[in-house]
Amino acid sequence: MEQIPVIAIFDVGKTNKKLFLFDENYKIVFERTARFTETHDEDGEPCENLDSLRLSVFDSLREIFKHKQFDLKAVNFSTYGASFVYVDEDGRPLTPLYNYLKPYPPELGRQFYETYGDEARFARETASPVLGNLNSGLQVYRLKYEQPEVFKKVKYALHLPQYMSYLLSGQMVTDLTSIGCHTALWDFGKNTYHEWVDKEGILPKMAPLKPADGVLSAVFPGSTYSVGIGLHDSSAALIPYLVSFNMPFVLISTGTWSISLNPFNQTPLTEEELKNDCLNYLQYKGGPVKASRLFTGYEYEQQVKRIAAHFNQDMIRYRTMNFDPAIVAKLQAKKALQSRHQQGELQKSVFEQRELADFSNDAEAYHQLMIDIVQQQTISTGYVLQGCKVQRIFVDGGFSKNTVFMHLLAFAFPHLEVYAASMAQATAVGTALAIHQAWNTKTLPHDLIELKYYSGVQNEVV
Structure with missing residues (x-):
């Protein structure tokens, strides 16, 4: 039996986690939906169960390989935005995957804008309305000031799609669609990171930028499929x-x-x-x-x-x-x-x-x-x-x-x-x-x- 060339897509929403296999005509030839029970961060706020998400990627791949009619050519990921996974030198997460709906400390917000200019000007430069934790760059700022010891251990702050890509490629990268979605990290006028990212010592913790249409090699020996670097879902x-x-x-x-x-x-x-x-x-x-x-x-x-x-x-x-x-x-x-x-x-x-x-x-x-x-x-x-x-x-x-x-x-x-x-x-x-x-x-x-x-x-x- 001739195998069908396919791409596997992990589409991770806040509620539903979906896996699709598409053939070369972009027709769905396999799909599966899962829901995970939320866990809680150190403040008792609900958040994504990162362990369940990570294990589901490997479990799903094992299931795909059991279907001998499919020839897996590539894997890519799309997820909701405004969510960082902070990883250490070995790629292990250092914190829970904080929920973007978690309230942002008002005093920390005031400190940020008193340092880097009024809200209106900053919002124009970064094309990001003032949204608290939904400005994911401010989540990194928060980690620096609320958990400085953890911040020191951070090798990279990876947006969720890139963390999932890392699980299969072993390479840590950043993509523009995640950086460009109300993160307060990007200066749209200068087309580069905003100056505050460098001044706060956060820039070294941002993984190298890669184009969203680029691919990486799979890290597992014998694997021939390509790994996309992942995208923010609205941009996808x-x-x-x-x-x-x-x-x-x-x-x-x-x-x-x-x-x-x-x-x-x-x-x-x-x-x-x-x-x-x-x-x-x-x-x-x-x-x-x-x-x-x-x-x-x-x-x-x-x-x-x-x-x-x-x-x-x-x-x-x-x-x-x-x-x-x-x-x-x-x-x-x-x-x-x-x-x-x-x-x-x-x-x-x-x-x-x-x-x-x-x-x-x-x-x-x-x-x-x-x-x-x-x-x-x-x-x-x-x-x-x-x-x-x-x-x-x-x-x-x-x-x-x-x-x-x-x-x-x-x-x-x-x-x-x-x-x-x-x-x-x-x-x-x-x-x-x-x-x-x-x-x-x-x-x-x-x-x-x-x-x-x-x-x-x-x-x-x-």
């Missing part, structure tokens, strides 16, 4: 679109976070944009990607639970609720239900403040929830559209399957083509595409993404 999800479309576009990647990504917008971030959670990423080829974020996936889940409980409905009902223009017209006629966001309050939920008793039924309440979410989304996406001519908006992830969201978004951007984009596992596919040349003998495919067009003409909405 953009790659299939960059490969497939030349015309300027914005991608709204939806999940727990709703992230608007514009790789064609090179304008500097403004103070207002930074206050409203705009930032820059670095894409896998090194160029900046202007982005804005909303916590709408999480908010959606909370409010749908509230609607279902109030109207005594099963939550499953809302997964397939159809768009009803008559309900939208009725709600738009009720001016009292319209909302406005104050500057700096874009992340605050409007629907949370609404009385469910004001709605005739759950469908009406649900449509109002989506109107409120799309109003937030329109403002957020508008930030990355400014100063750049874009013709298309692609939506992928959970909201791309939500017809109420998609219709309302098309109405909000009538001058643009709005598409629901469908592709299996965009992040994992992007992670595989990043090192296409290292493992795949075929040309890049151009049929990766299915598109469904939504019209912005409101002729059916009175």
Whole structure:
């Protein structure tokens, strides 16, 4: 039996840890999902179980090798960002994998900004809103001042994708997609590390930079597969679109976070944009990607639970609720239900403040929830559209399957083509595409993404 050449992708989310095998046409030929029980750090805060994650990589490889029909050509990794593994000379982790949602000590934050300039200027230079532990560079700063003895033992601070790559390659490296995601480490104007990283003695603890499309050799004797250096998941999800479309576009990647990504917008971030959670990423080829974020996936889940409980409905009902223009017209006629966001309050939920008793039924309440979410989304996406001519908006992830969201978004951007984009596992596919040349003998495919067009003409909405 002729073996199928494949690439293995470890796609590590906060909740689900997925393993995929893709063939040379980027079709999934094997997949597995796991969830690990969280552990706790020394302060009792929940965090990723690093031992479980490490062991799962080796267990998964052993399982792949048992399947004799597969010829493993390469392995790559994508994970959530803002997470460092601090390793010693021997590559052993020195601390737990601290959770990026762990509160940041206010006094340490004040010390940092008093030393390195006001928050607004620093945020502009590093394209990183002030986000506490989500600015992963400040996690290293925290380690230096809260655990100086541990800091001294650190050989390298590896972002999570690069730590996972190290497990198979034995080489410690840094990639731009992880450094470029609101870490406060990178000076986007100078295109190098910000000066504070050197002044604090952190620069020597950053592993050598390698291009995200580069590969390393596997460390285990007899292994012939290549090892990618890993990518930040949001940057990986953009790659299939960059490969497939030349015309300027914005991608709204939806999940727990709703992230608007514009790789064609090179304008500097403004103070207002930074206050409203705009930032820059670095894409896998090194160029900046202007982005804005909303916590709408999480908010959606909370409010749908509230609607279902109030109207005594099963939550499953809302997964397939159809768009009803008559309900939208009725709600738009009720001016009292319209909302406005104050500057700096874009992340605050409007629907949370609404009385469910004001709605005739759950469908009406649900449509109002989506109107409120799309109003937030329109403002957020508008930030990355400014100063750049874009013709298309692609939506992928959970909201791309939500017809109420998609219709309302098309109405909000009538001058643009709005598409629901469908592709299996965009992040994992992007992670595989990043090192296409290292493992795949075929040309890049151009049929990766299915598109469904939504019209912005409101002729059916009175």
